[in-house]
Amino acid sequence: MARRPQRGSHAISQRAIGADVVLMRDAVTPERLTHEMATAPTQAILMRGNPVFSSTVIASNPHLRVIAKHGAGVDSVDIDAATKQRVLVMVAGDANxxxxxxxxxxxxxxxxxxxxxxxxxxxxxxxxxxxxxxxxxxxxxxxxxxxxxxxxxxxxxxxxxxxxxxxxxxxxxxxxxxxxxxxxxxxxxxxxxxxxxxxxxxxxxxxxxxxxxxxxxxxxxxxxxxxxxxxxxxxxxxxxxxxxxxxxxxxxxxxxxxxxxxxxxxxxxxxxxxTPHIAAQTGASITRTGVEAARNIAAVLTRGDIDRANVVNPAALDPP
The missing domain is CATH 3.40.50.720 (NAD(P)-binding Rossmann-like Domain)
Known part of the structure; x- marks a missing residue:
C-alpha cells in the first residue's frame, strides 16, 4: 500500500511487494482509521487486537483490498460491508x-x-x-x-x-x-x-x-x-x-x-x-501469526495464490 508516514507512525519500504507500511502505534479508533486511509490510498490493513472496522470505516477507502487479522477473531469487522466492497477479510490460519x-x-x-x-x-x-x-x-x-x-x-x-x-x-x-x-x-x-x-x-x-x-x-x-x-x-x-x-x-x-x-x-x-487475554501470546506464536498475516496481504497485493482456508468472506473472491 502506498502511504506516507503520519505522526505517531513509522514507515518502512517494502520493495518486495511495492508497498509502504505504516505502523500505527497509538490508539486505533474508527476515526483515526478513517483519517489514515483518507490520507493516501490504503490497500491493506494488518489488524492486531480488535479495532472496529465498521461499514463507515470500510467505505471510507475505496482502494482497500484486504483486512488481515493477526490472529483468528474478526468480530470487530463488519463482514457484510467488507464483502459488499469486495474487501477480503483474512485470518492467520493455524498460526496461533x-x-x-x-x-x-x-x-x-x-x-x-x-x-x-x-x-x-x-x-x-x-x-x-x-x-x-x-x-x-x-x-x-x-x-x-x-x-x-x-x-x-x-x-x-x-x-x-x-x-x-x-x-x-x-x-x-x-x-x-x-x-x-x-x-x-x-x-x-x-x-x-x-x-x-x-x-x-x-x-x-x-x-x-x-x-x-x-x-x-x-x-x-x-x-x-x-x-x-x-x-x-x-x-x-x-x-x-x-x-x-x-x-x-x-x-x-x-x-x-x-x-x-x-x-x-x-x-x-x-x-x-x-488471565489477561494472553493465550496466543507466546514468542513462537506471535512470529508465526505475523508471518502468516503478512503472507495473506502479500498474496492479495501481488495477485499470488490466496489461501482460501484463511478467507472469512469467500464471496468477496467471486467475480463481480
Missing part, C-alpha cells in the same frame, strides 16, 4: 492455534488440581497434604463448543491425557469423528460434560450464549473454560454459578470488558482463574 490450545489445557489442569489456591495457601503457611484430594482429568468428559483449528488441537491433547471428547461445530457434520464425538446439540453437550471449553466465534447468535439457564444445565461441579471471546458468557450468571458452588471453577482468558474495571463482580467470584 497451538498456543491457545496449550493455554486451554493449562487452565483445565490448574483448576482440576487447584494449583492457584494451593500455591496461595502454601505461601501463607498452610500445608494441606493430609487433607487435600484433587481431581484427575483422565476419564472425564470434555465438551468443546466450536470445532475450529484451536478446538481440534485441544481435542488431540485431551484425548492423549485420557479424556473423552464431545464437540459441537457450527453445523452438523463438522466434527471430525477421529477427534471427538459430535453432540446432538448444545443441551446434550452441557449435560454430559465435566468440563466445557468455548471455542466459538462471537456473532449475534453466540453473544451471551452461556447464560444462566445454560450454566444451570451444566453438571454440578463442572468447570467452564473460555479462551475465545468474553461476550460469549453472561458474566453475572457465571459469578452466581461459582458463588453458589454449582460450578467447581472457571478459567477465563477473555472478558466482556477488557481490561476490566477493578470492581467488576466477576473478578470476586470464587474458584476463578483469569
Amino acid at each position: 492455534a497451538p498456543a491457545v490450545a496449550e493455554h486451554t489445557i493449562a487452565l483445565i489442569l490448574a483448576l482440576g488440581r487447584d494449583v492457584v489456591s494451593l500455591n496461595e495457601r502454601t505461601h501463607s503457611g498452610a500445608w494441606d497434604r493430609a487433607t487435600y484430594r484433587g481431581r484427575e482429568i483422565r476419564g472425564r468428559t470434555l465438551g468443546l463448543v466450536g470445532f475450529g483449528r484451536i478446538a481440534r488441537h485441544v481435542a488431540r491433547t485431551a484425548a492423549a491425557l485420557g479424556m473423552t471428547v464431545v464437540a459441537l461445530g457450527r453445523s452438523k457434520g463438522r466434527v471430525d469423528p477421529a477427534l471427538a464425538r459430535e453432540a446432538a446439540d448444545l443441551t446434550e453437550l452441557l449435560a454430559v460434560s465435566d468440563i466445557v471449553s468455548l471455542h466459538a466465534p462471537l456473532t449475534d447468535a453466540t453473544r451471551g450464549m452461556i447464560d444462566a439457564a445454560r450454566l444451570n444445565a451444566m453438571k454440578s461441579g463442572a468447570i467452564l473454560i473460555n479462551t475465545a471471546r468474553g461476550a460469549l458468557v453472561d458474566e453475572d450468571a457465571l459469578c452466581a454459578a461459582l458463588s453458589s458452588g454449582h460450578l467447581a471453577g472457571a478459567g477465563l482468558d477473555t472478558l466482556a470488558q477488557e481490561p476490566p474495571a477493578k470492581d467488576r463482580p466477576i473478578l470476586q467470584a470464587p474458584n476463578l482463574i483469569v
